Amino acid sequence: MRKNSKMKLDHIAIVVKDLGEAIETYSRKLGIALQSRQRVEPEGVEIAVMSLDNTHIELVQPLQDNSGVAKFLEKRGEGLHHICLEVENIELLIKALQASGFKLIDTKPRTGYKGNKAIFVHPSSTHGVLIEFYEKI
């Protein structure tokens, strides 16, 4: 793929057991500003978006036992879950990723909570890192 200096880290997602306690830690104790908090029903999670100077931290608490995030929490405990990179054109990216042999979780974009188009790439093809790519609308 062409060197893409416009690939930007939108957020790092952290899975937590209790969103209220995690906000207390990251916002009140560490001083990172809480930007928004919302339930994302299709994903079965509640999230808190925190603003760093150049990117975001997304705290994610599962609301349902059968969600991917709940399974991650049960298996690995709280911690870093995925990173999300913003790209200019998700359709072109999907083709490039497929041509390079990446294992895609989504081959068509899903609609994110802000209406963005997003896909996830499986950690088995990215050295253990779940990567979300999204195109801002």
Added chain:
Amino acid sequence: MRKNSKMKLDHIAIVVKDLGEAIETYSRKLGIALQSRQRVEPEGVEIAVMSLDNTHIELVQPLQDNSGVAKFLEKRGEGLHHICLEVENIELLIKALQASGFKLIDTKPRTGYKGNKAIFVHPSSTHGVLIEFYEKI
């Protein structure tokens, strides 16, 4: 702690088995520019720094079996290892973190590979996330 809008994500660190293969994936296939590659002997690792538009990805391969990174790799496999936040004054930060009850791995700054002063906070007090804080010199 005071809301600190100047807290900036310097990098996300990813532990990998083979640095050459990981550079191939992240640089050639994903198009993220390789900025530098170097051995950090005191830490027993070799790292590759990759530049995103607003932050960095640090790929880390252990060089010794007894390093913390080697133990992480053996226990959890390849994947997200820690995040590093840049702060303005590390000495003030250490006091504030201690006053807030965080469990610090370093209570005095260690010297990073670029001469920066850095400390690590234990994941048990940050919802499972190993966090490095550093002050740029």
